[in-house]
Amino acid sequence: MEKQELLVLPMRQKTPYNWSAGIYGSKFFAELGENAKIYANKCTKCGFCCIYPRVVCPRCSIRMPYWPDWVEVGPGGTVRLFNIVEQPFFNPNTGENLKVPMTTGLIELDGAPVVLTHYLEETDQERLRLDMRVEAIFKPKDERQARISDILHFRTIE
Ligand SMILES: [Zn+2]
Numbered sequence: 001m002e003k004q005e006l007l008v009l010p011m012r013q014k015t016p017y018n019w020s021a022g023i024y025g026s027k028f029f030a031e032l033g034e035n036a037k038i039y040a041n042k043c044t045k046c047g048f049c050c051i052y053p054r055v056v057c058p059r060c061s062i063r064m065p066y067w068p069d070w071v072e073v074g075p076g077g078t079v080r081l082f083n084i085v086e087q088p089f090f091n092p093n094t095g096e097n098l099k100v101p102m103t104t105g106l107i108e109l110d111g112a113p114v115v116l117t118h119y120l121e122e123t124d125q126e127r128l129r130l131d132m133r134v135e136a137i138f139k140p141k142d143e144r145q146a147r148i149s150d151i152l153h154f155r156t157i158e
Helices: 022-035
Strands: 038-042 070-073 076-085 102-109 114-120 133-138 151-156
Touching: 022 038, 076 114
Parallel strands: 114 151
Antiparallel strands: 038 070, 076 102, 076 133, 102 114, 133 151
């Protein structure tokens, strides 16, 4: 029998897993879900603020304060960057087709120099602009699941 080289076929495998949010992340998401509040933690040495709260400052590598020494931010904020998606696509986590146009923004939240990327309610290109004021719109309490998706989107407030 003639020796034949075997083919190697690439294959993607779906591997469900659970991801621990850790003690800082757990508190952050619990506050979103239970109280509809957004918190950042602030480095006691350099003042850098983090969303999502981190254990170690990414700038100076010292341990960041834990709850309750966090800074409440938002729900208001200012859009510093945005993009509009007009090409139809689906959520890779759920397979659900997403509505287009869809807009995301980099939002500097009131209360600390910190930004969060999230959906913007406004999708009209004529009305979108940098520095527009927005506020977080949360799901009703009985629908929140301690996830970033507890914030539906950011709505224009001016
Ligand atoms: Zn620092």
